[in-house]
Amino acid sequence: MRKRERLQVIYDILKAIGDKNGKIKPTHILYKSNLSHQMMEEYLKELISGNFIQETQYNGSKSYSLTQKGFDYLNKYQVINEFIDSFGLN
Amino acid sequence: MVYVIPEWFFGYDIALNLLFGIITLIVSLYAFKVYKLSSLKQSKLFGLSFSFISISYFIQSFLTIILLSRLHVNKIISLASFTTWYNLALSLHILLFILGLVTLVYMTLNVNSKKIFSMILLLSLSTFLFTNDALHLFHFISAIVLVFIFYHYMLNLLNKKSLKNLLVTSSFGLIFISRIIFMVAVDYSIYYVIGDIIVLVAYLLILINLIIIIGKK
Numbered sequence: 001m002r003k004r005e006r007l008q009v010i011y012d013i014l015k016a017i018g019d020k021n022g023k024i025k026p027t028h029i030l031y032k033s034n035l036s037h038q039m040m041e042e043y044l045k046e047l048i049s050g051n052f053i054q055e056t057q058y059n060g061s062k063s064y065s066l067t068q069k070g071f072d073y074l075n076k077y078q079v080i081n082e083f084i085d086s087f088g089l090n
Numbered sequence: 091m092v093y094v095i096p097e098w099f100f101g102y103d104i105a106l107n108l109l110f111g112i113i114t115l116i117v118s119l120y121a122f123k124v125y126k127l128s129s130l131k132q133s134k135l136f137g138l139s140f141s142f143i144s145i146s147y148f149i150q151s152f153l154t155i156i157l158l159s160r161l162h163v164n165k166i167i168s169l170a171s172f173t174t175w176y177n178l179a180l181s182l183h184i185l186l187f188i189l190g191l192v193t194l195v196y197m198t199l200n201v202n203s204k205k206i207f208s209m210i211l212l213l214s215l216s217t218f219l220f221t222n223d224a225l226h227l228f229h230f231i232s233a234i235v236l237v238f239i240f241y242h243y244m245l246n247l248l249n250k251k252s253l254k255n256l257l258v259t260s261s262f263g264l265i266f267i268s269r270i271i272f273m274v275a276v277d278y279s280i281y282y283v284i285g286d287i288i289v290l291v292a293y294l295l296i297l298i299n300l301i302i303i304i305g306k307k
Binding site: 007050052069072073076078079080082083084085086087088089090 | 120121124127128129130132133136197198242243246250252254255257258299300303304306
């Protein structure tokens with residue numbers, strides 16, 4: 001997968017979380033991101049390790065919320081995308 | 091290894107090198123900012139490559155300024171001392187500039203292999219051990235590496251035709267042309283001026299692209 005597409009998927013996941021007031025369950029992410037379950041799990045792991053989102057567990061069910069880095073990514077997505085596009089970082 | 095720079099251009103040359111250093115530093119800082127936001131490895135490599143290129147220009151400028159100031163204070167400076175300082179500045183410039191270009195071409199390959207990076211770097215630098223004409227070789231190796239970089243940006247432009255992509259592709263094309271001109275400049279001083287002006291245009295195009303991107307915030 002090209003880097004830009006990957007960045008778009010990350011944007012879609014983070015936006016899905018952001019649209020739900022910064023907190024969402026995995027089933028909603030699966031629906032919004034249009035990914036397979038396995039791919040979504042991989043992305044979520046990557047986003048947690050990259051400190052874009054954080055996972056919380058309550059009564060055995062998981063939910064995800066945005067960190068400050070996640071919010072910054074959403075706000076600066078257009079600039080990030082254009083920088084990556086024009087400087088050939090994809 | 092000494093350039094034949096026209097006497098009237100010496101001050102302008104220092105100013106231009108400082109300007110190149112500043113522009114490449116701004117681009118590298120922004121690339122690191124994008125890396126901080128996106129964690130994209132390519133962005134870090136791009137930032138590193140421009141940092142090396144930036145430092146290479148600053149070192150060359152500052153060492154030339156120091157040399158000139160010593161010349162101004164003492165009035166007399168031995169040819170041996172002048173050559174030593176000049177060669178030191180130029181050697182560091184060559185080393186860091188090649189390191190920057192190799193990092194950039196490695197970024198375009200989109201691979202994750204320290205072996206490949208080390209091999210390209212060693213092949214590029216080791217040839218300097220076997221030549222007395224480091225300047226011609228420097229421009230020649232830079233030109234070869236820049237062909238691959240330009241090819242990457244040409245594909246990027248063909249993939250998505252936009253003004254920003256055109257600016258960046260043109261700038262790397264111009265930097266490649268400047269390398270060819272600098273090869274001639276080792277023997278004919280006026281070509282050094284032409285080469286420097288082409289590099290100036292190239293970096294200005296990169297700066298304009300960055301301003302367009304940042305301006306859309």
